[in-house]
Amino acid sequence: MRVKLCLELADNEFDAIVIGAGTAGLSAGAVLEKFGASYVILDKKKEIGVPVRSTGAVSLDWVRRIGMPQSKEIVSAEIRSMSFRTDKGNEISLSYDRTVGLVYDFTRYEKYLSREFAGPLNVRLETRVLDVNGNTVNTDRGTLSARNIIFAAGPQSNFGKKRSRNEVLVAYEEIRKAPPRADHQMVLWFSDRAPGGYFWDFAESGNSRKIGVCYYPVNGRQPRDVLKEFEAEYPEIQGECLSTMAHQIPLGEPDTTVVNGNYLYTGDMVNAVLNTTAGGLQGAFWTGKSAAEAVLSGNPMEYQGRWDSEIRPWLLKHHNLHRRMHRKGVKSISRLMTLAKLMPMSVKKKVFGGL
Numbered sequence: 001m002r003v004k005l006c007l008e009l010a011d012n013e014f015d016a017i018v019i020g021a022g023t024a025g026l027s028a029g030a031v032l033e034k035f036g037a038s039y040v041i042l043d044k045k046k047e048i049g050v051p052v053r054s055t056g057a058v059s060l061d062w063v064r065r066i067g068m069p070q071s072k073e074i075v076s077a078e079i080r081s082m083s084f085r086t087d088k089g090n091e092i093s094l095s096y097d098r099t100v101g102l103v104y105d106f107t108r109y110e111k112y113l114s115r116e117f118a119g120p121l122n123v124r125l126e127t128r129v130l131d132v133n134g135n136t137v138n139t140d141r142g143t144l145s146a147r148n149i150i151f152a153a154g155p156q157s158n159f160g161k162k163r164s165r166n167e168v169l170v171a172y173e174e175i176r177k178a179p180p181r182a183d184h185q186m187v188l189w190f191s192d193r194a195p196g197g198y199f200w201d202f203a204e205s206g207n208s209r210k211i212g213v214c215y216y217p218v219n220g221r222q223p224r225d226v227l228k229e230f231e232a233e234y235p236e237i238q239g240e241c242l243s244t245m246a247h248q249i250p251l252g253e254p255d256t257t258v259v260n261g262n263y264l265y266t267g268d269m270v271n272a273v274l275n276t277t278a279g280g281l282q283g284a285f286w287t288g289k290s291a292a293e294a295v296l297s298g299n300p301m302e303y304q305g306r307w308d309s310e311i312r313p314w315l316l317k318h319h320n321l322h323r324r325m326h327r328k329g330v331k332s333i334s335r336l337m338t339l340a341k342l343m344p345m346s347v348k349k350k351v352f353g354g355l
């Protein structure tokens with residue numbers, strides 16, 4: 001990688017300030033750390049990886065392709081077998097002779113990114129960014145300045161686009177005490193009770209599983225109630241609740257502009273992730289890393305170039321698939337599943353295993 005950094009720093013001026021210590025901010029920080037840039041990552045939260053923001057499921061092909069961490073200590077389960085179902089009885093189930101997906105222990109995964117992946121990162125927690133003006137970042141703990149600002153503040157932050165109700169899924173997950181499933185490590189159910197989203201059951205370590213639901217909040221119902229109603233019909237997902245998490249998943253069209261001068265926008269702020277096939281974490285990691293690489297090269301527009309040529313087309317492909325899948329609710333999903341069943345098994349495995 002070309003590194004063209006001006007190393008004589010003005011007082012207190014960093015090469016980059018990263019706003020947000022989620023996956024996007026930490027992957028940016030890892031690149032900046034590795035190549036010796038001066039940077040700081042700011043986050044309002046108290047602890048890395050808390051609150052939990054994600055089920056943590058990622059495609060292993062993608063993990064390898066973009067260099068996400070694979071260390072055993074941060075993986076709570078490996079996915080080798082998966083099933084996509086509708087509550088009308090349609091189903092596609094696939095088993096592999098290799099691991100195709102990982103389920104991260106989210107807190108350990110983010111702590112690992114912040115401490116071990118590229119060495120300890122320069123993170124300042126409990127620091128809320130109030131506004132950004134030119135090269136200056138105003139926080140509730142003072143003012144800093146940098147030649148580049150990487151925004152990695154997540155969905156619906158005070159710096160991101162406010163998305164409308166039909167562009168954001170509400171998501172709710174419980175870690176439940178329940179033995180591992182005998183059949184699959186990942187099951188998704190599509191249902192009109194979760195418009196635009198689905199119910200899920202993911203393997204976790206030991207005797208627990210991750211059970212959740214996401215959907216466009218068009219019916220005004222609480223996710224906890226929607227999940228309760230679903231489990232009454234699917235007792236296989238029942239179990240004592242050990243912990244809960246709730247957050248939002250942006251799901252509109254990915255943004256077109258991610259660089260504005262020396263401001264670079266990453267992660268859920270611009271990704272509009274496609275959760276149906278995972279992707280939020282890899283999109284966040286990929287954009288954070290690409291933004292930091294562009295900063296190091298001295299040309300932020302390199303990130304825009306990669307966004308235009310690689311990242312956005314990937315997101316858009318999934319976005320369009322999601323729109324097609326959910327156009328007429330579970331009816332259109334059933335139709336696509338019927339078509340998918342006609343694919344040769346090798347193609348089906350490639351398509352579903354490498355998303």
Ligand SMILES: Cc1cc2nc3c(=O)[nH]c(=O)nc-3n(C[C@H](O)[C@H](O)[C@H](O)COP(=O)(O)OP(=O)(O)OC[C@H]3O[C@@H](n4cnc5c(N)ncnc54)[C@H](O)[C@@H]3O)c2cc1C
Nearest residue numbers: 020022023024044054055056057129154267268279280281
């Ligand atoms: C329930 C649920 C399940 C999911 N499951 C998966 C999955 O299995 N696989 C997958 O790939 N994706 C999944 N996703 C999506 C994935 O979690 C997100 O795409 C990803 O975490 C986004 O990372 P990010 O770094 O962009 O944002 P975030 O992780 O949201 O990080 C943003 C950070 O910015 C900080 N911040 C915001 N504003 C300020 C401010 N003003 N000052 C200082 N700090 C600030 C926040 O505190 C936060 O730490 C899931 C999401 C949800 C909600």
